Amino acid sequence: MPGAEFGAEVRQHDSTGVIDLHGEINLGADQALLAAYESAVRGDPKTVVLNFAHVDYINSTGIALIVGLLARARKEHRTVRAFGLSEHYREIFAITRLSDFMGIYPDEDSAVTATAAASS
Amino acid sequence: MTTIPSNLRRVLRREPRVRPTTEPVAAPSERVEAPTVEIAPNDPLVAYFSGATGAVDISTLQLDSPALEGLREAGIRLVVPLVSQGELIGLLNLGPRRSEQEYSADDRKLLNDLAGHAAPAVRVAQLVREQEAEVRQRERIEQELRVAQLIQQQFLPQELPDLPGWRVGAYYGPAREVGGDFYDFIQLPDDQVGIVVGDVTDKGVPAALVMATTHSILRAEAPRLIAPSDVLTRVNDLLVDEMPAHMFVTCLYAVLNPATGRLRYANAGHNVPYVSTEAGVTELRATGMPLGLLPGMEYEEKEATLAPGEIVLLHSDGLAEAHNGQREMFGFPRVAALTGEASDGEVLIDRLLKELQEFTGPGLEQEDDITLVTLGRSAAGDGGAGGERELAIFEVASEPGNERLAIDQVAKAVAGLELAGPRLERLKTAVGEATMNAIEHGNHNRPELPVEIRVVADDTDLKVRITDQGGERPIPEVETPDLEAKLAGLQTPRGWGLFLIQKMVDELRTAVDEHHHTIELVMHLKEAPDARS
Numbered sequence: 001m002p003g004a005e006f007g008a009e010v011r012q013h014d015s016t017g018v019i020d021l022h023g024e025i026n027l028g029a030d031q032a033l034l035a036a037y038e039s040a041v042r043g044d045p046k047t048v049v050l051n052f053a054h055v056d057y058i059n060s061t062g063i064a065l066i067v068g069l070l071a072r073a074r075k076e077h078r079t080v081r082a083f084g085l086s087e088h089y090r091e092i093f094a095i096t097r098l099s100d101f102m103g104i105y106p107d108e109d110s111a112v113t114a115t116a117a118a119s120s
Numbered sequence: 121m122t123t124i125p126s127n128l129r130r131v132l133r134r135e136p137r138v139r140p141t142t143e144p145v146a147a148p149s150e151r152v153e154a155p156t157v158e159i160a161p162n163d164p165l166v167a168y169f170s171g172a173t174g175a176v177d178i179s180t181l182q183l184d185s186p187a188l189e190g191l192r193e194a195g196i197r198l199v200v201p202l203v204s205q206g207e208l209i210g211l212l213n214l215g216p217r218r219s220e221q222e223y224s225a226d227d228r229k230l231l232n233d234l235a236g237h238a239a240p241a242v243r244v245a246q247l248v249r250e251q252e253a254e255v256r257q258r259e260r261i262e263q264e265l266r267v268a269q270l271i272q273q274q275f276l277p278q279e280l281p282d283l284p285g286w287r288v289g290a291y292y293g294p295a296r297e298v299g300g301d302f303y304d305f306i307q308l309p310d311d312q313v314g315i316v317v318g319d320v321t322d323k324g325v326p327a328a329l330v331m332a333t334t335h336s337i338l339r340a341e342a343p344r345l346i347a348p349s350d351v352l353t354r355v356n357d358l359l360v361d362e363m364p365a366h367m368f369v370t371c372l373y374a375v376l377n378p379a380t381g382r383l384r385y386a387n388a389g390h391n392v393p394y395v396s397t398e399a400g401v402t403e404l405r406a407t408g409m410p411l412g413l414l415p416g417m418e419y420e421e422k423e424a425t426l427a428p429g430e431i432v433l434l435h436s437d438g439l440a441e442a443h444n445g446q447r448e449m450f451g452f453p454r455v456a457a458l459t460g461e462a463s464d465g466e467v468l469i470d471r472l473l474k475e476l477q478e479f480t481g482p483g484l485e486q487e488d489d490i491t492l493v494t495l496g497r498s499a500a501g502d503g504g505a506g507g508e509r510e511l512a513i514f515e516v517a518s519e520p521g522n523e524r525l526a527i528d529q530v531a532k533a534v535a536g537l538e539l540a541g542p543r544l545e546r547l548k549t550a551v552g553e554a555t556m557n558a559i560e561h562g563n564h565n566r567p568e569l570p571v572e573i574r575v576v577a578d579d580t581d582l583k584v585r586i587t588d589q590g591g592e593r594p595i596p597e598v599e600t601p602d603l604e605a606k607l608a609g610l611q612t613p614r615g616w617g618l619f620l621i622q623k624m625v626d627e628l629r630t631a632v633d634e635h636h637h638t639i640e641l642v643m644h645l646k647e648a649p650d651a652r653s
Contacts, residue, residue, distance in 0.1 A: 027520065059523070060553055060616035067606050067613035074607055088545035095623045096616060097603045 004056055008036035016112045017045045022054035025062030033065055041078065048073060049111045050102075053084030063096055070102055079103070083111040157190040165191075169201040170208045174232040175223070176201070198223050200235040204243040212238070264325050268298040271328035275335045281305045281313055283378040287510070289465040289494040291473065293438070293486065300327030300369075301436045301489035302335055306342045308375060314342045314351075317390065317434040317493055318371035326364060333362055334369050334411065348373045348386035349408075349421035356388065356411045356419075363412035370410045372434055381426040381497055386419040391440065391452075394459040395424065396431040396468075401460035404432070431468060431496040433459045438488035439472060444480050461635055463587065464513050465494025467572060478568070499576075508576040508583075511536075515570035516555065518563035518588075523555035526573050530584055533575040537582060537645060547584070547643055550624035553617045554586045554639045562588025562637050577645065584641040591635040598622045 006029035017040030300320025389410035408419035462468035512533035627642035
């Protein structure tokens with residue numbers, strides 16, 4: 001079933017790496033998500049922000065990819081924050097407890113400017 | 121060489137101007153009538169002329185040949201074989217010369233040259249005539265096929281009966297050379313319905329006409345007599361006098377009471393129907409001779425009660441007796457087994473046809489008509505108030521990503537239920553995850569194995585049942601994933617599917633049998649919108 005293909009672009013916002021995600025986060029997103037993360041941390045930022053505003057579907061495999069990304073970031077002592085999640089996926093991030101380990105913000109500015117304490 | 125004699129006969133019959141005559145030709149314009157000489161295929165003259173190199177004076181020929189005698193009696197003196205591409209295709213037969221002198225060497229040379237030129241032209245003419253005859257024959261056959269199809273289609277039901285609490289499915293696939301299959305639904309008193317599946321021996325127009333007659337008699341007699349055995353006895357007696365030699369009709373006739381599930385049936389030599397039940401496949405057996413063979417036949421009548429969830433398959437032999445390229449038969453056991461695996465009649469029909477297609481492979485012409493009729497009693501009872509309404513039933517192939525198809529179709533099916541936005545989103549996620557599990561873990565990503573999805577609703581609940589073909593392993597218990605362990609790299613990041621499903625729906629039920637997993641997702645319809653948040 002062809003869905004919107006996953007894609008990710010990386011940019012800097014102040015000293016934060018922002019990854020703009022779009023399409024579907026499923027098994028097919030694996031390599032592109034990893035590449036985007038590696039690109040985002042090239043400048044060794046303390047925080048990586050994931051923009052979910054243009055993501056229309058995340059399945060359990062996609063959740064696993066985000067868990068993997070978060071595990072790696074934590075190992076590298078980086079903070080991961082997210083914004084742009086729909087109400088439904090905010091609920092899923094709460095149920096899976098991803099939001100316990102990843103600050104969820106309503107928009108990019110609040111995600112980028114949040115204090116480290118707010119996101120942990 | 122077997123074609124030579126027929127060619128010879130043809131030329132001899134169609135060449136009056138060179139036919140042998142006992143009298144010399146009187147004038148160039150005079151039409152000469154001469155007797156036809158038949159040459160038997162094994163007459164030694166055939167072999168002789170085939171090997172001859174030019175004109176042959178038959179007066180001196182020494183052969184024990186009836187044809188030679190015939191030619192001589194017809195007054196033939198000289199025969200010039202017509203040979204084209206090494207094949208003897210005719211004879212140029214000449215009587216005595218008008219001058220009553222013998223044929224000279226020049227005459228013979230002239231005749232041999234003439235034969236050399238005439239033979240290819242005659243051969244071309246023969247081929248053209250043969251081809252024209254073949255085209256005419258083909259057109260006649262095609263026209264007959266069209267007429268047979270027209271008759272057949274005229275008598276097939278235009279629509280399926282709408283029976284509360286039942287799902288009725290039907291398929292009719294004619295072979296190119298139309299067989300005599302038919303099926304029918306007959307409205308009977310007291311809201312009962314008669315179901316007919318039959319097959320006339322023979323094919324084409326004769327079979328179609330017998331089918332039409334049988335159909336009409338059944339329609340006339342069934343509402344009056346009701347009891348299947350009485351109906352078949354009467355139809356048989358009426359058909360016996362009408363039936364052309366060597367033809368007969370097999371027919372299964374059943375009467376269903378949709379309110380109770382009672383099915384009475386009698387069988388005139390037709391295939392035994394199969395019933396898919398919880399205990400496995402059963403057969404509806406009843407004995408009886410085919411219709412139209414002998415007068416005064418009696419037919420055994422039996423009955424069964426179809427329980428909710430059970431499906432009956434009535435089928436003509438075009439399915440079970442289909443062959444593949446190795447001349448193996450699709451077989452009744454296979455039809456029975458597939459029926460046993462079915463949870464919906466229409467899906468069963470699709471499955472049977474798909475399996476048949478895979479069995480026969482591409483390029484093989486369908487040997488006989490295929491007729492399939494299914495009657496499925498809805499799982500939640502008699503279709504009255506409080507019963508389940510089926511909102512959708514469909515299959516997706518087991519290919520990664522197809523869970524999106526399932527999500528979209530379920531969302532469409534429940535659109536009328538006014539499921540509050542967040543609850544619809546939860547259902548969609550649960551459907552997606554359950555379908556993914558069915559594709560990956562149940563059907564092991566084998567595209568040929570379908571995931572069946574059925575959406576039903578009653579007054580209180582919406583249920584989505586997702587079934588795969590992987591009954592060999594149980595569905596694991598739902599466990600809460602240990603996110604800390606995953607983040608610490610102590611566990612795989614995966615393993616969220618079942619947990620998510622459980623969290624998304626109001627109830628999660630599972631069922632496993634020998635061949636299937638079924639996961640049932642339940643959303644309470646009476647719950648206040650978004651009460652679970």
